[in-house]
């Protein structure tokens with residue numbers, strides 16, 4: 001769970017937030033290691049981030065985790081499991097011990113399901129767990145969610161079961177994408193607790209008991225949701241939600257290039273900077289939230305959201321230098337005009353920016 005969702009839960013469903021924290025404490029009491037994993041502060045593709053933004057995102061994610069759970073994180077979940085060696089190096093340098101990846105992202109991962117070891121620069125290393133691809137697909141797409149028995153059967157049906165079997169899915173699988181799936185999950189966990197020779201544990205506990213002995217290699221850059229690496233978040237790679245519909249995603253590189261340009265124009269703030277400068281740093285990272293590039297058209301909610309972070313960053317500049325802010329916005333609009341929507345009623349991203357964002361928040365309104 002990332003910082004954005006935590007903030008929303010704090011406001012809208014504090015009992016759910018509280019249950020997550022209590023769950024982590026209960027797992028620590030039971031296993032000596034907590035269930036919860038940290039996440040970068042924003043849901044951004046770390047291999048595409050600048051080195052300084054990548055480090056800031058990891059540090060802020062760790063800090064947010066400490067504030068929520070009252071302990072240091074051991075593992076970090078990477079948005080879209082997007083990874084490269086530079087990302088793993090940053091995780092290791094910031095004190096993290098493991099992450100979880102898809103089968104196609106790791107070469108030579110241990111057949112028994114235990115963690116592999118990735119040697120890094122400066123004598124550092126990090127452990128990587130690989131989730132079970134078939135089982136995870138069966139859960140994410142609903143086939144195993146129809147009954148506890150089917151799911152349990154697939155988990156336990158093996159003459160030579162691996163020592164660790166992990167499933168990774170989006171959390172919204174349970175209850176949002178599939179109604180009632182959270183109850184099926186609860187039944188499966190109960191069933192596993194009662195199954196002979198089976199232990200329900202978390203990655204940190206497994207790593208502490210077994211270590212990560214076998215050296216593995218990362219396929220880089222890679223992610224769990226783009227077969228072309230991390231192209232989905234910067235190119236028209238062919239990945240889309242509705243392949244049966246004729247549509248273009250040529251707007252993806254235009255949007256990214258425009259925001260990369262703007263980010264380069266914004267000052268980099270450190271922790272000691274004034275609150276306004278920290279607000280700039282937050283917007284600079286937030287405008288690369290991955291969902292903006294994930295879907296098929298620039299007219300969706302998500303691209304508009306990242307453009308509104310860009311607008312907010314420009315507002316912060318305007319508070320001290322209005323002329324500069326106006327110049328930044330003009331150049332940004334020129335660039336965004338090249339990002340065409342598939343919807344002729346929308347036209348391009350510059351129109352979206354003007355009508356959907358500046359329509360209600362003109363430049364210079366208080367950030």
Ligand SMILES: [Zn+2]
Nearest residue numbers: 226228237239
């Ligand atoms: Zn792709």
